[in-house]
Amino acid sequence: MFLSVFDMFKVGIGPSSSHTMGPMVAAARFLDRLRGQPFRVAGLRAALHGSLAFTGVGHATDRAVILGLAGFRPEDYDAARAEATLAEIARTGQIVAPGLGSLRFDPARDLQFDYGPPLPGHANGLVLRATDAQGDVIVAETYYSIGGGFVVTEAELRAPPPATAANLPYPFATAAQMLDMARQSGLSIAAMKRANELTLRTPHVLDQGIARIWEVMNACIDRGLATDGTLPGGLQVRRRAHRIRLALEAERGLNISAPHTINDWIGVYAMAVNEENAAGGQVVTAPTNGAAGVVPATIRYWQDHVPGASPARVGAFLLTAAAIGGLIKHNASISGAECGCQAEVGAAAAMAAAGLAAVLGGTPEQVENAAEIALEHHLGMTCDPVKGLVQVPCIERNGLGAIKAVSAASLALRGDGTHFMPLDNCIEAMRQTGADMSEKYKETALGGLAVNIPNC
Numbered sequence: 001m002f003l004s005v006f007d008m009f010k011v012g013i014g015p016s017s018s019h020t021m022g023p024m025v026a027a028a029r030f031l032d033r034l035r036g037q038p039f040r041v042a043g044l045r046a047a048l049h050g051s052l053a054f055t056g057v058g059h060a061t062d063r064a065v066i067l068g069l070a071g072f073r074p075e076d077y078d079a080a081r082a083e084a085t086l087a088e089i090a091r092t093g094q095i096v097a098p099g100l101g102s103l104r105f106d107p108a109r110d111l112q113f114d115y116g117p118p119l120p121g122h123a124n125g126l127v128l129r130a131t132d133a134q135g136d137v138i139v140a141e142t143y144y145s146i147g148g149g150f151v152v153t154e155a156e157l158r159a160p161p162p163a164t165a166a167n168l169p170y171p172f173a174t175a176a177q178m179l180d181m182a183r184q185s186g187l188s189i190a191a192m193k194r195a196n197e198l199t200l201r202t203p204h205v206l207d208q209g210i211a212r213i214w215e216v217m218n219a220c221i222d223r224g225l226a227t228d229g230t231l232p233g234g235l236q237v238r239r240r241a242h243r244i245r246l247a248l249e250a251e252r253g254l255n256i257s258a259p260h261t262i263n264d265w266i267g268v269y270a271m272a273v274n275e276e277n278a279a280g281g282q283v284v285t286a287p288t289n290g291a292a293g294v295v296p297a298t299i300r301y302w303q304d305h306v307p308g309a310s311p312a313r314v315g316a317f318l319l320t321a322a323a324i325g326g327l328i329k330h331n332a333s334i335s336g337a338e339c340g341c342q343a344e345v346g347a348a349a350a351m352a353a354a355g356l357a358a359v360l361g362g363t364p365e366q367v368e369n370a371a372e373i374a375l376e377h378h379l380g381m382t383c384d385p386v387k388g389l390v391q392v393p394c395i396e397r398n399g400l401g402a403i404k405a406v407s408a409a410s411l412a413l414r415g416d417g418t419h420f421m422p423l424d425n426c427i428e429a430m431r432q433t434g435a436d437m438s439e440k441y442k443e444t445a446l447g448g449l450a451v452n453i454p455n456c
């Protein structure tokens with residue numbers, strides 16, 4: 001099992017890694033496949049299934065698929081060009097796909113929301129089809145967006161591709177193995193993760209990539225803190241991060257703040273990120289878009305409020321967090337559509353708690369303990385976004401996830417790492433809970449808060 005730090009932390013666009021980034025990536029993969037075909041493609045069609053259909057409009061899945069078919073990719077997304085491209089496609093009924101020319105695609109006719117049963121492989125399924133000049137289907141591929149921007153085909157789902165790194169020095173697939181290897185090697189979790197990463201890239205490329213991840217995360221916090229207004233989507237949710245930040249800054253030095261005000265700082269950093277995500281801005285999956293605020297907020301809290309914090313240690317934070325996120329993804333899920341919000345914000349809190357415990361000097365056992373505490377106290381948490389938008393409860397939930405992460409790290413550091421519930425067991429409990437959870441609570445907007453909206 002190997003998931004790179006750059007699998008867990010990917011630069012992309014809001015509002016959802018599974019419903020926006022994943023479908024865009026799937027469309028890009030489909031174009032790659034078509035470019036290798038000998039015959040002439042004349043048109044395209046897309047069908048969204050399961051959660052992608054039920055909450056697709058709220059998550060901008062329709063826009064993501066169309067833009068993906070027009071050659072857009074999450075990592076270099078250009079918002080202004082996207083709007084112009086969508087308008088042109090709606091006007092002409094044609095998509096200009098790079099390398100394939102102008103193809104017939106009328107969004108009203110060729111993009112279908114299928115509200116029937118989900119496809120058998122995963123709650124987030126989409127089928128992309130290419131047609132010939134007569135409109136007959138000549139190529140079709142089913143893709144599943146399995147969370148965090150990861151996309152697999154039907155065949156890959158049945159037979160996962162082999163791990164990309166065959167000769168990892170520390171091939172841990174469970175937390176128990178991770179701790180054993182740390183004991184035997186005397187290395188930290190971050191150092192083992194770094195050694196694994198260096199089988200795929202040079203130290204320079206690894207360090208540059210990690211620096212870029214933190215740069216994008218931090219810039220996202222700053223944009224969110226600086227931006228006021230109302231979020232798109234129709235719920236009329238007002239951004240709050242900007243005004244909370246102004247209030248917190250005004251209170252500084254006045255000796256009127258209660259000690260718990262630090263929680264407002266932690267929360268507002270996360271809310272800033274998730275407001276940017278909800279607005280379709282540039283974010284980093286951590287491990288998903290919906291949960292993108294927790295890890296950056298915890299790092300920013302540490303950097304701005306904890307004496308002795310060093311920017312040079314952000315890499316160790318992110319590598320540790322990625323190791324924990326990889327264990328959760330490998331052994332359970334990081335997808336709200338598969339396991340509820342415990343798998344998104346819960347996973348993010350576990351990653352952030354582990355990262356913070358590590359950079360505050362925790363042993364591998366204390367780091368594992370921090371991750372377990374944070375995940376344990378998100379178990380059972382459902383995914384019920386109102387109107388399918390990643391706004392309510394998602395934005396505040398990230399703030400609370402970050403606060404829990406900081407508390408979990410702090411609690412773990414007050415012990416010696418020995419504790420009752422191993423992280424592996426907690427991850428398995430999360431997987432089982434997610435499997436038992438009604439579909440209503442797995443990103444379908446059919447239950448929970450999503451159906452208890454006040455009459456305004």
Ligand code: SF4
Nearest residue numbers: 290336341344383394
């Ligand atoms: S409720 Fe949680 S899992 Fe669901 S969309 Fe919001 S952040 Fe993601």
